[in-house]
Amino acid sequence: MKDTIIEEFLFKAPRPLAPAGLLKELQAEIALPSAKPAAKTREWQNSLRRWFPALAFGVLMLSCAVMIAVQAGWNTDLKVRNDVLRATTADLPKLREQHAALEQAQANQDELAQLRKDNDELHQLQKEVAQLRNLPAQIQQLQNDNKRLATAPVPNANASSSAQFFDDAQAQAERIQCVNNLKQIGLAIRVWEGDNNDKYPTSILLASHELSTTKVLVCPSDTARQPFATLGFERFQENMTSYKFTIQPDDANLINCILARCPIHHNYLLADGSVQQVNPEKYHEVQKDGRWYLENIQTGAPFR
Amino acid sequence: MSDSADILCERARKGDVAGASELVALFYQRIFAYLRRLSGNDEDAADLTQKTFARTWQSLGSYQKRSSFSTWLHGIAHHVYLDWRRKRSVGDAQSDEWWESQSDHSPTPFESTSERELAHQLYRWVDELDDEKKQTVHLHYYQNLTLNETAEALGVAASTVKYRLREALDFLRRRSVEMEARTERRVV
Numbered sequence: 015m016k017d018t019i020i021e022e023f024l025f026k027a028p029r030p031l032a033p034a035g036l037l038k039e040l041q042a043e044i045a046l047p048s049a050k051p052a053a054k055t056r057e058w059q060n061s062l063r064r065w066f067p068a069l070a071f072g073v074l075m076l077s078c079a080v081m082i083a084v085q086a087g088w089n090t091d092l093k094v095r096n097d098v099l100r101a102t103t104a105d106l107p108k109l110r111e112q113h114a115a116l117e118q119a120q121a122n123q124d125e126l127a128q129l130r131k132d133n134d135e136l137h138q139l140q141k142e143v144a145q146l147r148n149l150p151a152q153i154q155q156l157q158n159d160n161k162r163l164a165t166a167p168v169p170n171a172n173a174s175s176s177a178q179f180f181d182d183a184q185a186q187a188e189r190i191q192c193v194n195n196l197k198q199i200g201l202a203i204r205v206w207e208g209d210n211n212d213k214y215p216t217s218i219l220l221a222s223h224e225l226s227t228t229k230v231l232v233c234p235s236d237t238a239r240q241p242f243a244t245l246g247f248e249r250f251q252e253n254m255t256s257y258k259f260t261i262q263p264d265d266a267n268l269i270n271c272i273l274a275r276c277p278i279h280h281n282y283l284l285a286d287g288s289v290q291q292v293n294p295e296k297y298h299e300v301q302k303d304g305r306w307y308l309e310n311i312q313t314g315a316p317f318r
Numbered sequence: 319m320s321d322s323a324d325i326l327c328e329r330a331r332k333g334d335v336a337g338a339s340e341l342v343a344l345f346y347q348r349i350f351a352y353l354r355r356l357s358g359n360d361e362d363a364a365d366l367t368q369k370t371f372a373r374t375w376q377s378l379g380s381y382q383k384r385s386s387f388s389t390w391l392h393g394i395a396h397h398v399y400l401d402w403r404r405k406r407s408v409g410d411a412q413s414d415e416w417w418e419s420q421s422d423h424s425p426t427p428f429e430s431t432s433e434r435e436l437a438h439q440l441y442r443w444v445d446e447l448d449d450e451k452k453q454t455v456h457l458h459y460y461q462n463l464t465l466n467e468t469a470e471a472l473g474v475a476a477s478t479v480k481y482r483l484r485e486a487l488d489f490l491r492r493r494s495v496e497m498e499a500r501t502e503r504r505v506v
Contacts, residue, residue, distance in 0.1 A: 015436075015494035017487050023437045024444070024459035032350035036364050040346055040371050041339045046330060047379055 188234040189279045193291065195230040196257070196283040199274060203261070204287055213263040214273070218255065222247045231255040235278045257283075260306045270316055272299065272306040282308060290317065323387040331378055342371060345388065349395050352461050356399050356453070366402055370395045385470045392457060393471040403449075443493045447486055454482040 202224035206215050215221045218231065225231070225247075232243040233256035242254040261273045271285040282290045292308060297317055300309045308317030323344060329337025349370055354363035373394050381390060444455050457468045458479065465483075469476040 015491060015498075017491065020440060020487055020490050020494070021459065023433075023440050024455065025462070026437065027355075027441060027460045029347070029351040029460075030354040030360075030363075032347055032354075032367070033360060033364055036350065036367065037343060037346055039364075040342045040368060043368060043372060044335055044338045044342065045372070045375050046333050046335060046338055047376070 185235070189281070189291070191234045192276050192279045192281050193289050195233065196274060196276065196281055196289040197287075198225065198230045199257070200283050200287040200289065203273065207266055212266050214261050214265050216261070216263060217252060218257075218259055218261070218274075219247070219250070219252055222250075228254075231257065233257065233276050233278055262305065265305065268305065270307055272308065275299075292317070324383070327378075327381070327387045330375075331381070338375070341387075345391055346371070348388075348461060349391065352392065352395055352456060353399060355456060355460060357402070362402070366395070366398050369402075370398045373398060385467065389463065389467040389470050392461060392463060392467070393473065396453065396457070396471055399453075439497065440490060440494075443490050444486070447489060451482045451486045451489075454479055455486050458483060 199218060202221045203214055203218075205224045206221035207213060227243075228245055228247060228250045229243040231250070231254070232239045234240075236256040239254060239256050242250065245254070256278070257274045257276055259274045265271045265273060265285045269284070269286045272282055273285055274283040275281065280292050280294050282292055284290060290308070296311060297308045298311050299306050301307075309315065310317070323341065326337045326341045326344070330341055346367060350363055350367045353366040353370070354360065357363045357366060370391070374391060377394070381387075385393075444452060447455065454468060454472065457463045457471055458465065463471060465476050465479050469479045472479070
């Protein structure tokens with residue numbers, strides 16, 4: 015069988031008929047989508063799609079034009095700058111000469127300032143030289159005055175009065191030093207009492223470790239005993255002290271009882287630790303119950 | 319027909335139900351015939367025809383008019399059939415009785431009984447072709463689509479359609495030669 019015959023038979027293939035109610039069913043089931051917005055969108059998209067190559071080319075060309083314009087602007091600017099630089103370079107030798115002249119003027123000005131400074135220093139030195147030249151004459155004048163004063167007679171009354179003043183001051187200082195010695199002795203006794211059941215020592219040497227030096231046991235006015243002031247407690251003996259001790263162990267309970275006295279200055283160390291400077295013309299020592307007290311000579315009243 | 323179909327299609331795109339109804343009236347017989355030959359029974363063919371038109375209305379907005387409406391519609395019907403076949407996964411060859419019963423509906427009835435018998439034999443051989451060739455034959459010969467329209471409906475190149483048709487004709491020719499040889503032997 016030839017192909018043409020086969021094809022002829024195939025083209026004549028019977029067409030089955032659709033069922034009777036199918037057309038109505040199909041027409042009843044028609045459900046068309048809302049077309050307008052989609053169509054509008056599609057129309058807009060289609061036109062965009064259609065014009066996109068032209069738009070893209072236009073944008074590209076516009077970008078190129080902008081770039082060319084910008085580069086042309088840069089080129090013009092660079093040319094102007096180049097011209098300015100060339101003009102500046104043309105004046106360069108002249109400017110160099112001016113610069114050299116300016117530097118020379120600056121150097122001259124610096125030199126002038128230095129010279130002025132040196133001149134001022136020179137004037138100052140000249141003044142100092144003039145003053146120094148006057149000094150020998152002033153020294154000579156002072157030496158002459160000194161000689162005249164040295165050879166002048168000195169009045170005797172003034173000298174005696176000056177010596178008396180120094181002697182009085184010396185005596186006053188020694189008396190005060192004596193008071194201080196007795197105060198230190200009283201303090202040592204009180205400390206010793208605290209360590210020994212409230213009992214005073216029978217001898218001041220028992221409380222020697224409470225004293226700093228043997229110097230406090232010698233009155234400064236007692237010239238005969240001054241050598242003992244430099245001895246240590248190892249060699250110091252009871253009869254080497256300037257002060258007369260009347261201290262007894264139970265004196266801690268008696269306030270006005272005399273513990274020690276200075277026979278030179280009439281300074282008294284009492285049992286309460288105080289040191290009293292007493293006028294011997296007003297008070298004297300009296301013994302009561304084996305202990306010594308100060309008493310007014312005229313009235314017989316105890317010392318207060 | 320193509321011009322009127324395009325006008326009706328444009329009306330349907332604008333939401334005109336009357337235009338869509340006319341489109342259905344214009345094409346439903348061809349689509350039903352195509353699906354009927356492929357599916358093997360009236361019920362499935364009617365169901366597939368309904369699905370085809372339903373999908374047509376859904377996709378009407380995306381119709382680009384790159385091909386004729388008829389071609390586009392056949393393409394939809396082809397995909398509807400493929401989906402249906404994929405679910406069923408069984409072929410439906412037509413019975414001899416069915417081809418016999420369809421002779422009356424042929425657009426150009428056969429002149430003689432021998433011609434009619436030969437034609438029925440050819441149609442049965444077409445059903446033996448593989449799916450791609452069979453659908454190509456259906457669209458090109460049975461549905462009277464051109465080569466390009468067939469290619470667009472199937473979504474393949476025109477050269478592919480030509481190749482498939484040549485292969486199909488070779489197959490049919492071989493089968494006819496074999497049948498003639500058997501007949502001669504029987505006569506002798």
